[in-house]
Amino acid sequence: MKIEPGMRAFVTGASRGIGAALARALAERGVTVGLAARSTAELEELAASLPGEHVVVECDVTSDESVREALESFVAQAGGIELLVANAGITHYGPFREQGMEEILQMSEVNWHGTLRTVHYGLPTCSTGPAARW
Numbered sequence: 001m002k003i004e005p006g007m008r009a010f011v012t013g014a015s016r017g018i019g020a021a022l023a024r025a026l027a028e029r030g031v032t033v034g035l036a037a038r039s040t041a042e043l044e045e046l047a048a049s050l051p052g053e054h055v056v057v058e059c060d061v062t063s064d065e066s067v068r069e070a071l072e073s074f075v076a077q078a079g080g081i082e083l084l085v086a087n088a089g090i091t092h093y094g095p096f097r098e099q100g101m102e103e104i105l106q107m108s109e110v111n112w113h114g115t116l117r118t119v120h121y122g123l124p125t126c127s128t129g130p131a132a133r134w
């Protein structure tokens with residue numbers, strides 16, 4: 001996908017790490033970014049440091065309601081979405097046999113179901129660009 005100035009991207013897990021770096025790279029190319037995560041103070045700090053205008057949205061990808069509201073809020077402010085990035089994720093490092101079921105299920109809930117929620121509720125908001133075909 002060609003990234004062009006004026007495009008709008010919704011990025012989950014934007015408060016740090018890969019999501020924050022991606023948000024910066026997109027902002028530097030003229031994209032308006034929906035910065036989504038639970039840590040709104042970090043998102044506000046990031047938004048203030050980026051070139052251009054961006055939208056901070058509180059979003060917990062383990063909650064249908066939270067994902068829907070975050071997407072609605074971004075679309076209401078930015079007017080649409082061309083690029084959806086389901087990046088939010090957690091990792092409990094260590095041998096699998098030493099992990100408790102609670103940790104294993106939490107990773108599934110955030111990394112897998114969280115991705116499904118973001119794509120399921122996000123795709124209908126993508127009216128232009130490659131995502132509009134899915």
Ligand SMILES: NC(=O)c1ccc[n+]([C@@H]2O[C@H](COP(=O)([O-])OP(=O)(O)OC[C@H]3O[C@@H](n4cnc5c(N)ncnc54)[C@H](OP(=O)(O)O)[C@@H]3O)[C@@H](O)[C@H]2O)c1
Pocket residue numbers: 012013014015016017018019036037038039040059060061062087088089090091110111
């Ligand atoms: N770094 C690597 O080498 C590597 C390798 C392979 C895959 N990955 C994957 O790439 C993604 C980003 O990795 P990273 O290293 O940048 O991780 P990171 O620095 O730990 O950042 C994780 C991001 O996900 C967000 N997040 C976690 N739980 C969330 C939830 N319930 N709802 C919304 N946002 C949530 C965090 O924001 P809040 O805590 O503010 O909500 C944070 O912005 C993850 O999916 C990770 O599994 C990373």
